Amino acid sequence: MLLRQENPADREAIHAVHLAAFAKHSVPVVEAKLVDELRADGDLIGALSIVAERDGVVVGHVCCSPGRIGEDTKSAVGLGPLGVLPEFHAAGVGSALMHAVLGAADALGHGAVVLLGDPGYYSRFGFVLAERHGITPPVAEWAPHFQVRTLGAHNPSLQGEFRYSPAFDRL
Template sequence: MTAFRSRTTAPLRTAAPFVIRAERASDVPAREALLDACFGDNRHERTCQRLRDGRAPAAGLALSAVRSGTLVGTLRLWHVSAGGRDALMLGPLAVAADARSLGVGAALMNAALMIAASRGHGAVILLGDAPYYARFGFSVETTSELELPGAFEHARLLGLELVAGALDGACGMILATGARERKARRSRKERMVSCAA
């Protein structure tokens, strides 16, 4: 009688459909194109964008989702004062149309909230669709007395306390407080050309 040995094979490794990582400078052109595709040409005129203008995102809280070497998602958080309370403002969150069924948005949200909590941030505020963001714990309960410097719908101003009571008593205007964005230094050749012009 011949004994047949079944060969044990290692399970096939299936590559993750995407990777979440810290945003890199090389992501910027693809990020801007993705934001234009998702939010349109007028995205720079929106209320929350006005808060972000000229500001750097919070340290470690600019994330990219990459699939097969292509940027398919982006999320950033920014320092704000929420009626006198330190908080982060989330946005924009954008996912490429061909990657929306992969869970990229949820993965970016979960990663950002985990990082924010681990860095000791107390609260996150955003302007978005309540049904989508409710699954992450966001609600209007903590933001009902807050305002934005521009037009917005109160039902879309949502908050999440990472630390209980972080938004207690938050009342008034949400204002940008983060570090100013550093301008890229021009090369010596660029400076010479602009001086000669």
């Protein structure tokens, strides 16, 4: 498996990955549209948009976009979506993508990665409920699934409401 930054030729394959990955979970499938809109808005962070490729075929994708904690617009990024073709579930693709994007975000100097997802899955990557760090979700009902992974540049005094890039608000 090869992990690399996405390139323009990957766009259709990335869209297809998210359509297939979320077909049973989200009707309509908003995750594929979200990636397209983040890219169109200029909010898809190129160094944090990573594909997993097997035998020349894109089988997974993860991305991050700028986020804001309180008034700070530099320290945190929002992760998601993370998608893997169903036939590659439980094959380590998602884990590899998560390790790659977290390492890249840390190397770029981000202090935190925030996401909305299953704590049972994401805790293995060091994510904890965001409220433990004084970070609140934009929608209060998200709190049981709203998580943060602090990185090397994390500033513990940075607390408040997290806001995703505008494309998330248009879902």
